[in-house]
Amino acid sequence: MTNQFAMNGLSDQKPHFVLVPLMAQGHMIPMIDLALLLAKRGVLVSLITTPFNASRIQTTINHAKECCLPIQFVELPFPGAELGLPDGCENLDVVPTMDLMVNFFQAIALLQKPLELYLKEHVSYPNCIISDFCHPWTNKVASNLQVPRLIFFSICCFTLLCDHNISKYKVYDDITDENEPFIVPGLTEKIKVTKAQAPGFFSAPGWEEFAKELREAEMAADGIVVNSFDGLEALHIESYQNAMGKKVWTVGPLFFYHKDASYTATRGDKATIDANRCLGWLDSMKPKSVVYVSFGSLTHVKPTQLMEIGLGLEASNQPFVWVIKNIEKSQAVDEWLSEGFEERVSARGLLIKGWAPQVMILSHPAVGGFITHCGWNSTIEGITTGIPMVTWPQFGDQFLNERLVVDVLNSGVPIGVKEPGMFGDDNRVPFVGRDDVEKAVSMLMDEGKEGQARKERAKILGKKAVEAMKEGGSSHANMTHMIEYFSINVEKSMAQVAL
Ligand SMILES: *[C@@H]1O[C@H](CO)[C@@H](O)[C@H](O)[C@H]1NC(C)=O
Ligand SMILES: *[C@@H]1O[C@H](CO)[C@@H](O)[C@H](O)[C@H]1NC(C)=O
Ligand SMILES: *[C@@H]1O[C@H](CO)[C@@H](O)[C@H](O)[C@H]1NC(C)=O
Ligand SMILES: CC(=O)N[C@H]1CO[C@H](CO)[C@@H](O)[C@@H]1O
Secondary structure, three states: OOOOOOOOOOOOOOOEEEEEOOOOHHHHHHHHHHHHHHHHOOOEEEEEEOHHHHHHOHHHHHHHHHOOOOEEEEEOOOOHHHHOOOOOOOOHHHOOOHHHHHHHHHHHHOOHHHHHHHHHHOOOOOOEEEEEOOOOOHHHHHHHHOOOEEEEEOOOHHHHHHHHHHHHOOHHHHOOOOOOOEEOOOOOOOOEEOOOOOOOOOOOOOOHHHHHHHHHHHHHOOEEEEOOOHHHHHHHHHHHHHHHOOOEEEOOOHHHHOOOHHHHOOOOOOOOOOHHHHHHHHHOOOOOOEEEEEOOOOOOOOHHHHHHHHHHHHHHOOOEEEEEOHHHOOHHHHHHHHHHHHHHOOOOEEEEEOOOOHHHHHHOOOEEEEEEOOOHHHHHHHHHOOOOEEEOOOOOOHHHHHHHHHHHOOOEEEOOOOOOOOOOOHHHOOOOOHHHHHHHHHHHHOOOHHHHHHHHHHHHHHHHHHHHHOOOOHHHHHHHHHHHHHHOHHHHHHHHHHO
8 A cells, every 4th residue: 555646756745754852862873773764765854853962963964965865854942941951951861960850851842832833834744753752742743733653662672561561460569679579470481570670661759740641642652663673572572562552663773774884983973982993903803702891871880880890801801892981981990091901901902982883893793792781772783783792781671671682582691780770879880890790701702502502592683683674674674664654644644734
């Protein structure tokens, strides 16, 4: 049932999808990739941003221009000042305190009217809105404009399903000890977690109202788009689809758009290390020998823990690339690095201070393992490159992602963290000793039977991920269906405008 106007070129009327990402690095990156993939398939994409973020994604803007991709970057002024946010505080990563986080989400919700106004005035009426799941206010935009709305998750269906079932079976009504393990009900696998590890999204005190809006907006959605793929978790996708009673389109791994390493290098933020120096270093290493260590954009590792990681890596005798974020640097860290550590590991350790070209590094043949915080964005990148992982979750969806990698996929080694660390609350982050780091790394790189089997499973998953994105693959086909499904609405939406 292909739309005859939009799909076969009889008219240059392209279907128009409006994408509303959450301004946070881990949410923004996959949504931008989704925009690029849709545009490459001939969809006109409007990507809604704010001035701060627009400047941050300049590389993508330039790339879209160079490749003549039909993406418009719509900058709406960010009403942060109205809610007492400091100037330039337009991205979740730079919100200074937990309290201001609530204000940040309230400020974003004020974008409803300006977005509606923009879309009404726009020449090409939208066919659908794809909104980050953290934007319940887009539900009002969609109903006021009478356009379908999809919600976007850069979270796997396994985690979404666990979360859904925990809430549906009201597991937490009977739980008094948040560190007492229980088995997630309704799944075929025996998945053991604690309430502290899987508290659900926005479950902290003060977020009740927002969480309620989120649930309502989820119920009202016309479908769900997920950055995952069939070969990874077909059964969980199907169960989640049945549980939600809506279509779930899995169209990932979305970062796959970037096959060109030179572009990959500057995705997200300008890489602080010269990509060529990094590639040169990796080229000099044996295949599958290097461990890549990075904890994503929101996690801040405190100095004592940072040093312990370093000492564990040193003791492992394994070559490594280790990313230390600017925000994690301090005088103590600098001194410790320069007073011996850097020199001792110089022959086999590459330290990246700042933002790293992660996809480029992970894709390099020299890299054989990944120590990750299990943010989904990073986890799916690790899975796609076909290497085993050491899982070190911190908060949010990360503990459930760890269960997927360790218990379901069998392609990871847990570092052993049992309790979450609250973002912004350094003292509650559980401490991991150098011995545990060393032990996990040697298990990860183990050449024995168990290690080989783990590597083999990881490799197969990587192949399936690549297949999914090729023409004829499941994610490619899901995207085609999704575009066709909503292109049919072109005439319907136009008629509605006329009314
Ligand atoms: C998302 O992906 C980028 C690029 O691959 C990576 O560097 C970054 O750490 C990831 N962000 C999160 C929050 O996981
Ligand atoms: C719980 O998950 C299973 C899939 O494993 C699904 O079939 C079931 O519908 C879910 N339960 C509820 C109450 O949604
Ligand atoms: C996505 O692709 C899978 C595998 O081909 C298929 O089973 C599923 O029905 C598709 N999903 C949608 C919503 O079209
Ligand atoms: C990190 C970043 O890109 N910051 C920029 C955000 O946008 C303002 C102006 O819009 C710039 O001044 C910052 O440098």
